[in-house]
Amino acid sequence: MRPQHLVTHPRSLHPGAWWLWALGLAAAASRTQNPVPLLLVLAVTGFVVAARRSDAPWARSYGAFLKLALVLIVVRILFQSVLSSGSQGPTVLLTLPDLPVPGSTGLKLGGVISLEAVLQATYEGLQLATILCCVGAANSLGSARRLLRSMPGALYEVGVASVIALTFAPQLVTDAGRVRAAQRLRGQSGGGLTSMKRLAMPVLEGALDRSVELAAAMDSRGYGRTTHRSRGSRRLTGLLVFGGILGVAVGVYGLLSGTSTSWFGLPMLLAGCVLAATGTYLGGRRTGRTKYRPDPWALPEWLVVGCGLVPAVTMFWSVRTDPASLFLASATTVPPVPLLACAGIMVGLLPCVLAPPLPRVGPVAPVGTAPVEAAA
Amino acid sequence: MITFDKVGLTYAEADAPVLADVELTIPEGELCLVIGRTGSGKSTLLRAINGLVPHFSGGTLSGRVIVDGRDTRRHRPRDLADVVGFVGQDPLAGFVTDTVEDELAYGMESLGLAAAVMRQRVEETLDLLGLPDVRHQPLADLSAGQQQRVAIGSVLTTHPRILVLDEPTSALDPQAAEEVLATLQRLVHDLGLTVVLAEHRLERVVQYADRVVLVPGAGRPVRHGDPAVVLQDSSIAPPVVELGRVTGWRPLPLSVRDARRRAAPVRALLADRRPPTPERRAPGPPMEPLARVDHLVAGYRGLRVLDGVSTGLWPGEVVALMGRNGAGKSTLLRALVGSKRPTSGRVRLGGVAPDELKPTELLRHVGLVPQEPNDLLYAHSVALECVQADRDAGVGAGTTRTILERLSPDIPDSAHPRDLSEGQRLTLALAVVLAARPPLVLLDEPTRGLDYTAKHRLVEILRDLADAGRCAVLATHDVELVAEVSSRVLVLADGELVADGPTPDVVTASPAFAPQTAKILAPQRWLTPTQVATALAEVTEVSL
Incomplete structure (x- = not known):
């Protein structure tokens, strides 16, 4: 073993x-x-x-x-x-x-x-x-x-967006803390609408700058570098994947809400899974991405x-x-x-x-x- | 290896080009240093090498940039990832994964290298950069120097032929900077890598450079050539070069070693002269300290950052706060303004605890310019920011603008604070802080990203503050600035105050904190080229 x-x-x-x-x-x-x-x-x-x-x-x-x-x-x-x-x-x-x-x-x-x-x-x-x-x-x-690492290479745009979002949220919290501390230095006690406005400006601008910086870093390190991929196949992949995700969403909703009729839930979920899997497989076959020490599934x-x-x-x-x-x-x-x-x-x-x-x-x-x- | 052929670049919505008619060829295996004032287009030049400019930044590129035979007009940054490794200013901002090993492998995964190759290269790179001990650690938990080395390693694993670095040492303490530069040096010598780097801290890197590219800014032609030649009449020069100019050494020395070998006659000339000592007003009665810190302990969740620090700050002083990244400098400053509550011990600003002061009163006692001056600024234009600052401080209209005018006369009213250069933004934040006339002014890492001109300006401002009977404290890694301006140095290590004394005593005591001039003229205790110039002028006068 x-x-x-x-x-x-x-x-x-x-x-x-x-x-x-x-x-x-x-x-x-x-x-x-x-x-x-x-x-x-x-x-x-x-x-x-x-x-x-x-x-x-x-x-x-x-x-x-x-x-x-x-x-x-x-x-x-x-x-x-x-x-x-x-x-x-x-x-x-x-x-x-x-x-x-x-x-x-x-x-x-x-x-x-x-x-x-x-x-x-x-x-x-x-x-x-x-x-x-x-x-x-x-x-x-x-x-x-690390979960995103296991995501198929076909979903390039989604991948970039997710990594940026994952960085964005916690950074926003740290930035807000820092800017609040700085507000005190300018004689603001915090609270009130003006203070919110003053908080939002530097925090959002800073987060936006950083997101652009991260996207640039990913690009210059070769993320999304694809080998021979035609427009048609890219469209097909996108269609399959998003159709599949939609199916999964509807299926999960049907299953969890418990109110809709039974044909709605499980079959829809399964069909969605199959569609999404086909899409990512087709797309993944065309990107030249490899995995370093992939997490084993045992x-x-x-x-x-x-x-x-x-x-x-x-x-x-x-x-x-x-x-x-x-x-x-x-x-x-x-x-x-x-x-x-x-x-x-x-x-x-x-x-x-x-x-x-x-x-x-x-x-x-x-x-x-x-x-x-x-x-x- | 890299050819710029009549390259010009104009950003969208800009009136004038950033770069115009750049003709430059960088041959293989060179370490090329790009210098210039802030906002002169150094970063743009670097980013043009891997196609981030114009593919990512927008703007119009004229002429051609050819990198290893590939035209950047037709190759996107990701298509050049196997030739050019690009390390941005803030390593943490460019990290895509969570741990050291994953980060090193990331670029190779994108290029689709085989698993076995990746394993081997990650191991090699870990060894090359001295990182095997931290291989599994989360990137956020590493020290700043380690993070910078991981950032370099993460682009090295794809075996690029060119390494481009934007200010790799400006945020690092002297020891960590040494670490990173030694690594670069090794890469150039062992692997024959072509390295292009931009840096403001010339004193750290110029000795390693084979070629210097001077970007004068405003679209004027770029100059390049042998470092000693380009630096001869450049307004940007490290202290060793300035000393070389003062003493008339030709060719100009670029390293402490070069200069020291020629310094014997100068040392003999200066033997019976005394370096000026910073005047220190006697502490204690009748002078009351502006601030007192007694046995201060402060920390974050189980981690003691400050461990029993006691000191005082007196009027008329410029105090430099030094120490490794993470030694507790920022925490001490935050405790002084009451943003960080002490675990034990106490902080007193003229008798009151800063964390008990109401914000409206606090700004009359103490002002802090944070590491990120942007945190203090939130208006859409400089004029609005000044008006707001007057209102916050409860002073007459126009006070802030008048102070700003004195600190930095060329800032337009209508500019957006984020569009200003680093130096201008720092002066704007400083003007906002000074509007309330606090007797104690704290600056956290003010020289990050500042060029020599902006630094000289800052030195004058700090001296004026001290002359007006106020006290300025600056947390910094910049030993040259410390030598230039401060009267007293505090060194923090592991949360404790390990040195507290007049600048000449502290900085000449250890090579890590010694400015270049002191290293060249040791055992004499001259700290800056200006001091030497004055002394030499006196000597020649006497001998006439």
Whole structure:
């Protein structure tokens, strides 16, 4: 057996496997508003991230996603309990002074805030937050840039755009911090519309400059240098790929929304996948791009993807057989524990042993000296 | 290898051409140094070599640029990637992947080299540039010198015949710059690579150059030839050349070694002269320091950047803050303006803590020009920026514009701050800061991208500030500037203050921080060619 098939052989897992695993968990979370499985998914992602992430800068992003998720829940509660009149129930928590709003809009300002509305908003917010954390987990376990490396060479323009976008977003945050600090030096306390305008100008201009610089660097290093490719074949590739992506999008929507008829979902997804694969294969055959030390796709990758698939499948099955336990009839009832779905989600925890451990990064020990741990 | 045939370039919407009638041939295996003032078209010339100009920048190119037999009009930058390796000004901005190894392989992947070839070349390049220890590390975690070497390595793996570098050492500390230059030197000698580089810090590179190309700007003809000849009457010259002019050495020395071998008679002439010492007003009572830092500890998530720093800043001083990249210079400056809260210890600006001051009061106590002067500027034009600065500082209308007029008289009102040259932008940011009349002015790396003329201007401005009883602190890697202007030097290393004393004492104590003049005339402690010129004039007067 080759070493990459061993789950104990230290190497970093293919980022694609992490993304598929996380998407499986996210798909599971998208089909329930019961807080029990949702919190379980959250715990599973957090645990696996803690067990298998590296100490690279992008691996620290899970915390940021978690914070964003909390903000999301709070915003959701505020909006739904203070502004919506439709979701209020009989258990009144408190009554705020209210402003009159025409009754037909379904909106209100202040007034009665009920336990039902707050709980409902919490559960819905929790669902979104869980999906967000799944993406965060994927991002910190499998670097998105390394994932792009595995992208077929046929998608040149998309590749450039994605790399620039990936650089753009985090850089924007650092720049904003720097410019805010500089604003203080000019006697601005921050806040207000003028301050926002003053922040936006230098930050956006700087980010734009850098993006152009990066694109120039990619070009001068030969990115997108294609060997003999006709206009016709390029069009065909583009058509196939985008048709395929459209099919995948529609298929995923059909599958996850659960409202449309069954012909919509799975077959559309499969057809989309086939189209996109043909397109990228045709296009990829024509570019002269090669891969340096391609990430292997071996047994651990299959296992991890499987561990992501199981929660999704069990959840979809449970929705069909026992919908009442996944969508609560009333927000105030004690949430039941859907056993099958929870067992499925627990399988998602296995990658913390099934994914290979990371190799130790650091200076190479000089020849002839034993590692300190071994000597101790 | 590279031929410019009557090349001219006019950018879109520009009235005048940047380059006109450039006739230049660079033969194989040469190290060619491109010099010129900021905004003179050096970068444009470099970018024309691999076709980024005009394919990426736009504009109209006349004439032809032939690189290894290929015309850049018909070859895009990506088609020249196997012949020309291009390293831009900011290595971090050009990185496409996450880790060192991936970055080195990136260019080869684009060219479609076989996997086995790539493996071998990555290993060779890691060894050549001394990077094997960091091969798996994320690029963002490397030091600035390592990042620059990775950027060079990443274009070397495709085995180009030409290497083009735009200011490879301007952001680096002296030690890291040495590292990078030694690498380039090795590439030229061992691999016979043709290297074309632009650099403002001539004192670092001119000794390695086989040829100097002087781009005078404004479309005037480009001059090129032997370094000693071109530099004879150029307005841009490193201190060693200026010293050569003062002492009348011909041909001009280009390296410390050349000059030192001829310096014995000058040293004898100057033997009984004393170099001027910076006057230092006695610290402590009756003079109160403008700022005090006591046992300052500050850091970021578990990392201690400053570890118990104590010092004071007095009126009338120009203090230079030196140290390796990442030694804590910027953090100290940020602590002085209160953007960085101390973990322990305290910072006092005339009795108050800067982080407790309201922004509107802060700017009356201290001003900081950040590393990126753009961060301070946000208006659409210079005039609007000045008006805004008056309003921010609560001073009379026109104050900022008057200060700017004194610092740099030739900046048009209607210009967009981003279109100004580096030096002009720095003076604009400085004018904005000075409008509130803070007694303490901090500058973070002010000489990055500044040419000698702009630097002289900065020296005058800083001296005026000190004479007016204010204190200026500059964090910098530029030892020549430090020798020229500062009265006291602080050296930070690993978060601690390792040296704090008058400039001559500190800079002559270690070769890494010594200016060229001091190296040439050691053990005498002359720091700048100007000092030597004055002393020599006095000596000849006496002997007459």
